[in-house]
Amino acid sequence: MAALLLRTSRGLGACLRVATGCPSPSSCVVAAWSSARWPREGAVAWRTHAQVRHYSSSDKLSIDMDDKTGVAVLKLSNPPVNSLSLELLTELAIGLDKLEMNPSCRGVIMTSAHPHIFSAGLDVSEMMGKPTEHYREFWRAVQEMWLKLYGSSLVTIAAINGSSPAGGCLMAMCCDYRLMADNPKYSIGLNETKLGIVAPFWFRDTMMGVVGTRVTERSLQLGLMYSPAEAVHVGLVDRTVPEETVFEEARTEMARWLKIPDHARQITKSMMRKTTIDHLLAQRDSDISNFANFISKDSIQKSLTAYMQALRQPKK
């Protein structure tokens, strides 16, 4: 149990360093991932005789784990638009950590409990009119969620059943595979510049890993939002599927990924993502300070206020 507490309270990077005896975040990610599924003593706490177990105690997030298939379903449930508040981000990080620690869990399907919106991204109200300490705490929670999801050793599949701007797109991009409902009313992309803000380097790097440098440069500068078909065209989404089949298609896709031996896939995933993860781990505190300074500026606060006012106008 002590090991479990250590893991859950310090986050995956730290717990894996403990598990592998590796001193620094930068030198141990591959070793850590290859052994991440080994330590069983703490994970016993999550064993259950029931086939499906409900994990999350939050009403903003449901996580159901099927011990028989090894697949967990994580549903965002924060009406009206699944915006990522401090509370939801914290719940997400904790939930992902629990799944990582569960030896029967091999994959996670991430989706929305509400049709039409996957996630509206970061909750803008968390970034407006608050003290600097709040901005710091909020940004640490954003980082933590990203580290858990992008750094997950599990197979992660995004079943994108609605629009997914900014932080919503980031979460989808952290996954190993993206399916999106083929409804042309939905859109996905990193639109930060349209709010007058700047996607940080780790948002950029996540996108570059998915669509490459050129598409990222254009998408970020212009704050482009893509229709599902356009998103497939630029590689932001792997494929579109009829709206009513998104979830079942995600399950079928998951079965394909689970045919690959975990250890080989995990080490490969780690090799692909290690540099990007290490980059943030090395600069976590300065990234938080940059965010807090940037978002506190009067000009940025004015941009966000104007953006939220425009959003509240009746839609034509």
Ligand SMILES: CCCCCCCC/C=C\C/C=C/C(=O)SCCNC(=O)CCNC(=O)[C@H](O)C(C)(C)COP(=O)(O)OP(=O)(O)OC[C@H]1O[C@@H](n2cnc3c(N)ncnc32)[C@H](O)[C@@H]1OP(=O)(O)O
């Ligand atoms: C020098 C370098 C320094 C580095 C500094 C780094 C800074 C980086 C900072 C931040 C990165 C930011 C990431 C983000 O994720 S910002 C969030 C971006 N999100 C958006 O732009 C989405 C905006 N929303 C929409 O486009 C739409 O709402 C929709 C498509 C998601 C849904 O449309 P619809 O169903 O028509 O709903 P409404 O528009 O009517 O919205 C309902 C309700 O919800 C409110 N709302 C919507 N989105 C958000 C949000 N992201 N946060 C908070 N609230 C949101 C909306 O205002 C409505 O509210 P109501 O009128 O009071 O009902």
